[in-house]
Amino acid sequence: MRKFLFSAAAALCAVVAAPSLADAAVRGYSTANVNMRSGPSTSYPAVTVIPSGAPVTIYGCMSNVNWCDVAFSGGRGWVSGNYVQAAYQQRRVYVGPQYYRPLGIPTVTFEIGNYWDRHYRGRDFYRDRDRWDRRDRDRWDRDRDRRDWDRDRDRERARDRDRDRERDRADRDRDRDRDRADRDRDRDEIRRIPRLPGGANPDQDNDCFPYCR
Numbered sequence: 001m002r003k004f005l006f007s008a009a010a011a012l013c014a015v016v017a018a019p020s021l022a023d024a025a026v027r028g029y030s031t032a033n034v035n036m037r038s039g040p041s042t043s044y045p046a047v048t049v050i051p052s053g054a055p056v057t058i059y060g061c062m063s064n065v066n067w068c069d070v071a072f073s074g075g076r077g078w079v080s081g082n083y084v085q086a087a088y089q090q091r092r093v094y095v096g097p098q099y100y101r102p103l104g105i106p107t108v109t110f111e112i113g114n115y116w117d118r119h120y121r122g123r124d125f126y127r128d129r130d131r132w133d134r135r136d137r138d139r140w141d142r143d144r145d146r147r148d149w150d151r152d153r154d155r156e157r158a159r160d161r162d163r164d165r166e167r168d169r170a171d172r173d174r175d176r177d178r179d180r181a182d183r184d185r186d187r188d189e190i191r192r193i194p195r196l197p198g199g200a201n202p203d204q205d206n207d208c209f210p211y212c213r
Contacts, residue, residue, distance in 0.1 A: 025057045025058060025059050025071075026057070026058040026086055026103055026104055026105050027055060027056075027057065027058070027086065027087070028055070028056045028057070028058045028068075028070065028084045028085060028086045028095060029053060029054070029055055029056065029084070029085050029086070029092070030050045030051065030052055030053060030054045030056060030072075030079070030083060030084060031052065031053075031083050031084065031085055031094075032052050032083050033049055033050070033051055033052050034049070034050050034052075034079055034080070034083040035047075035048075035049055035050075035079075036048050036049070036050050036070065036072055036075065036077035036078065036079050037077055037078050037079070038077055038078070038115075038116065038119075038120060038123075038125065039078055039110060039112060039115075039132075040062055040065055040067030040078045040110050041065075041067070041078075044078070044132070045123075045125040047075055047076075047077040047120075047123075048072065048073070048075055048077070050072050050079065054072065054073075055072075056070040056071065056072045056079070056084065057070060057071040057072075058070050058084065058086065058095065058105055059071065059076075059106075059108070060105060060106040060107060060108030061081060061095060061097075061100055061105050061106075061107065061108065062107070062108060062109065062110065063097065063100075063107045066080060066081040066082065066095075066096055066097065067079070067080055067081065068080075068081050068084060068095055068105070069108055069110075070084070075119070076118075076119045077119075078110075081094060081095035081096055082094060086099070086103050086105075088102060088103055112129065112132055112133050113129065113133055116129050116132075
């Protein structure tokens, strides 16, 4: 009996201590007639249409794309933050990454298998879950490859810019050295020219030569 009471008390404490989704949920409002979809993209099947101005419960939003996990009329799904507003400092703001923390919206991820198992078992599109799961993985792989390609491209462009700057600097230094050498050579040649009496230079026109004093 004592063991049972201890287990029950521990379970109750765990339930009270653990944060629930309801505690983290935020009230929002649809700003247009918008599809609530079964995943964070317009490519996923639509679950229902949320009317403009209808209240929704926001359970979390993704950090890499502005899509939020919401509840509406007893169903769950995903809506773009561009179509959801929430109250912030006595005004409504669109739900974007800059407002996640101030609004108390947690950052969440999406796993199609787990999410669809919990919310869409009775839906027609659920039987195609494996196909959507593969498509999802392929899309993440493509996105990862694209990010890697973009990063490599940016590195190549940075290296090209550095090479161009080094080449331009070398060209400027070479031109400067050549100009300096030309000036020094001209100065030396002028110094080697013999001076005539009175300071005249035979290479210069002088009307008083040879009577200049």
